Amino acid sequence: MLTFSNGSDCMNLPNLNQARKRTSKEVLIKTNDYIVKENLKELGKNRKYYIKTYGCQMNVHDSENIKAILEDMSFEETNNLEDADLILLNTCAIRENAHNKVFGFLGRVKHLKESKPHIISGICGCMAQEENVVNQIKDKYKWVDIVFGTHNIINLPNILATSMQKKEQEIEVYSIEGDVLENLPVKRDSKYKAWVNIMFGCDKFCTYCIVPYTRGKQRSRKPEFIINEVKELVDNGYMEVTLLGQNVNAYGKDLNMDYKMGDLLRDVAKTGIKRIRFMTSHPWDFDDDMINAIKDCDNIMPYVHLPLQSGSDRILKLMGRRYTKEKYIELYNKLKANIKNVSITTDIIVGFPGETEDDFKQTLQVVNECKYDSAFTFIFSKREGTPASKMEDNVSLEEKNKRLYELNELVNKYANEANQRYLNKKTKVLIEGIGEKGNLFGYTDTMKLVNVDGSEDNIGKIVDVLITDVKTWSLDGKIV
Ligand code: 5AD
Numbered sequence: 001m002l003t004f005s006n007g008s009d010c011m012n013l014p015n016l017n018q019a020r021k022r023t024s025k026e027v028l029i030k031t032n033d034y035i036v037k038e039n040l041k042e043l044g045k046n047r048k049y050y051i052k053t054y055g056c057q058m059n060v061h062d063s064e065n066i067k068a069i070l071e072d073m074s075f076e077e078t079n080n081l082e083d084a085d086l087i088l089l090n091t092c093a094i095r096e097n098a099h100n101k102v103f104g105f106l107g108r109v110k111h112l113k114e115s116k117p118h119i120i121s122g123i124c125g126c127m128a129q130e131e132n133v134v135n136q137i138k139d140k141y142k143w144v145d146i147v148f149g150t151h152n153i154i155n156l157p158n159i160l161a162t163s164m165q166k167k168e169q170e171i172e173v174y175s176i177e178g179d180v181l182e183n184l185p186v187k188r189d190s191k192y193k194a195w196v197n198i199m200f201g202c203d204k205f206c207t208y209c210i211v212p213y214t215r216g217k218q219r220s221r222k223p224e225f226i227i228n229e230v231k232e233l234v235d236n237g238y239m240e241v242t243l244l245g246q247n248v249n250a251y252g253k254d255l256n257m258d259y260k261m262g263d264l265l266r267d268v269a270k271t272g273i274k275r276i277r278f279m280t281s282h283p284w285d286f287d288d289d290m291i292n293a294i295k296d297c298d299n300i301m302p303y304v305h306l307p308l309q310s311g312s313d314r315i316l317k318l319m320g321r322r323y324t325k326e327k328y329i330e331l332y333n334k335l336k337a338n339i340k341n342v343s344i345t346t347d348i349i350v351g352f353p354g355e356t357e358d359d360f361k362q363t364l365q366v367v368n369e370c371k372y373d374s375a376f377t378f379i380f381s382k383r384e385g386t387p388a389s390k391m392e393d394n395v396s397l398e399e400k401n402k403r404l405y406e407l408n409e410l411v412n413k414y415a416n417e418a419n420q421r422y423l424n425k426k427t428k429v430l431i432e433g434i435g436e437k438g439n440l441f442g443y444t445d446t447m448k449l450v451n452v453d454g455s456e457d458n459i460g461k462i463v464d465v466l467i468t469d470v471k472t473w474s475l476d477g478k479i480v
Pocket residue numbers: 094095208209210307309347348349378379380381382383
């Protein structure tokens with residue numbers, strides 16, 4: 001019988017109470033732990049896999065790791081669900097609608113499995129870390145073959161093999177603080193831009209958010225591993241890296257060294273990579289050194305995603321965000337004053353428990369003051385196990401929808417105004433590929449999507465584009 005890396009062969013189910021714990025236990029940096037046993041290297045021969053990824057860039061990057069692991073077992077990727085022998089859903093737990101989408105898609109998978117029983121199906125990602133989800137899969141979705149958590153990706157070969165061998169549902173989800181894994185393989189989706197994890201987990205525990213429970217404690221990667229990864233990307237012709245973390249500004253705070261995000265940004269800039277982005281920032285940890293690094297290095301892009309969440313101090317306090325509206329605006333103005341041509345976007349939640357009309361008006365006021373380049377807006381979603389799920393939610397759905405609509409109208413107005421500033425101007429665009437309408441597409445340094453007229457030879461290059469038309473969510477232009 002195959003055993004798991006922890007030596008057991010029993011199921012490991014998620015536990016939110018354990019996931020909440022933070023101890024001073026040392027984070028292990030594991031550089032040699034990923035291995036595919038010889039007898040599993042051909043398990044996927046003549047079998048195709050299909051991965052559907054939900055949620056944030058962290059998940060997108062995890063899927064790139066999962067793809068490489070499956071290919072180490074001789075599986076081959078397909079983008080056609082109907083052709084797949086293995087179907088994996090890499091899920092997101094941040095809001096209820098992400099849940100619903102996954103369960104909706106599972107219906108399609110079940111249907112396919114009825115006509116092709118050999119199909120192996122699996123669920124991973126943040127939803128796999130949730131007790132209620134896994135209980136539901138265990139009880140009502142017995143036909144789902146494997147479930148593995150965000151800390152268990154490394155053990156995918158064994159989990160898969162055990163399920164195939166025993167023909168039973170195999171669940172392995174650890175609710176632990178987590179380690180740093182350095183030798184996971186990666187199959188990148190792009191040849192030009194790459195996601196680079198700089199840290200894992202989150203210790204902020206904003207009261208509405210499930211992430212600190214699904215992703216473990218904050219663990220920064222050591223600078224040398226990150227810099228070597230970026231150097232290798234440069235050698236392989238990559239033009240852009242996005243440094244990823246739930247809360248990148250806090251990078252390094254958990255390392256026993258005097259090295260923070262500003263230092264990392266400068267060192268990554270020295271690798272010569274053409275474009276550096278980072279996400280996501282928390283206003284709380286945004287220090288002056290980081291602002292100076294962005295200002296000083298031409299290859300750090302003038303783009304900051306700075307989640308506001310709410311413009312009401314009362315709600316910010318209930319959310320556990322640890323800043324006031326005044327402090328947020330002060331930082332916003334500092335960024336605008338110091339970083340030339342900076343584009344700032346945000347996340348906003350409406351309908352947090354107890355949000356009054358006046359609280360909401362204060363959010364609108366901040367939007368009017370900051371005039372964001374763009375914003376992701378959400379209705380509060382109750383996540384089981386978080387403190388906010390126990391707060392009295394006394395705002396009606398109708399009212400929440402009304403507030404979201406009003407907020408979106410304002411956000412769109414400013415997004416359009418921000419884009420108008422590009423009309424008839426020349427701007428640099430990294431051409432990433434061919435879009436749905438057959439034209440080229442890429443992004444400006446300020447992260448604006450541009451549909452570009454031009455030849456395919458420009459894919460993978462940074463080119464000058466003249467903006468000829470402006471929409472709320474994108475720009476049109478031609479190469480000059
Ligand atoms: N309900 C609604 N939005 C949420 N977000 C995180 N948790 C929730 C929730 N429970 C939003 C925040 C965060 C973004 C990634 O998702 O705005 O910044």
